[in-house]
Amino acid sequence: MSMKIQFRDFWGGYKAESNWFTEQLDKYGHTYVIVNDNPNVIIFSVFGNYQFQPKIKGCKNVYFTGENRRLVKDADLNLTFDNTSEHNNIRLPLWILYGYDKNMQLTKKNTNNFCCFVYSNNIQHRNNFCLKLSKYKNIYCGGRCLNNIGGRIKDKIEFQKQFKFCIAYENSLYPGYTTEKILEAYKSNCVPIYYGSTTVVDDFNPETFINAHDFESEEKLIEYIIKVDNDDSLYEKYLNKPIFSDKWLKIFNDPDEKYFKNICKEIIS
Structure with a gap:
């Protein structure tokens, strides 16, 4: 029997019929249909009120957040x-x-263009850092901000x-809150200048990005960035290494794909 899945309270433009969750369920052979009423499984996010409401009985409630929000205690x-196993x-x-x-690895590129900044949301700490760093060299700001x-x-990547x-600065700070921002820098073959999760090294190889958390002040961080920009050998130390942490490389290279299969099993079961 096909499981009936409903997506609720996701961001605008989210495609219930085709997304990461449906791709994983398809990949691992789970049978389901997407519905608007009478679901067996509700996958809900933070862009609505269901997270705060009593959960519908008789179906599995799965909470997913792409925002810096904590877990929902009455979700299944x-x-x-x-980074906790509490509340499943x-x-x-x-x-x-x-x-x-x-x-993925960073590779040498034929450019002397210094740095870019592409954001839509005005976040004070992020904007302020960009403005400070741009006193050294112009930073090309291609988003709505600055x-x-x-x-x-x-096309952000191009x-x-x-x-x-x-x-690659997050909107807000929290251990484990690592979004697409650093990954999109890697996809662009740029050395990321990262600020956000203090545990980012659990996800990405610390030898492949500049971690603002390693510096006692923004002034020290900027001083180091300038040094790297002017020293090819130092810049190249960030290249030709796996971008992912050993933890994630182990997950990705697991022939049984246990991490991803387990998520699907937990959603469907």
Whole structure:
């Protein structure tokens, strides 16, 4: 019998019929249909009120957040950024949903363009850092925030490929809250300048990005970035290494794919 799955309270434009969850369920041979009424499984997120309401009985309630929100205690399954198994939680960081090559490495590129910054949401700590760093060299801002190129870019990855560095600052700070921002810098073959989760090294190889948390001040961070920008050998130390942490490489290279199969099993069972 097909499981009836309903998606609720996801972000605008989310495709209930085709998304990361349906791709995983298809991959591992689970039979289901997407419905609007009378579901067996409700997969809900944070863009609505269901997270705060009493959960519908007689079906499985699965909470997923791509935002910096904590788990929902009365959900049957939590898929969050939190690194805990309490309340049947599995850590599922948002970047996983954005697609990746498990063998990805940064490689040398033929450009002297310094750095880019592509954001739509005005976040004070992020904007302030960009403005401070831009006192050294111009930073090309292609999003809505601080735009200085005459309009918003159409393709973020292609735009970022022109630059050596990419500012990858999260909207907010929380251990484990690692989103697509650092991954999209890697996809653009830029060295990420990262600020956000203090446990980011659990996800990504610390030898492949500049971690703002390693510096006692923004001034020290900027001083180091300038040093790397002017020293090819130092810059190249970030290249030709796996971008993912050993933990995730082990998950990705598991021939039994236990991590992903387990998520599907927990959703359906």
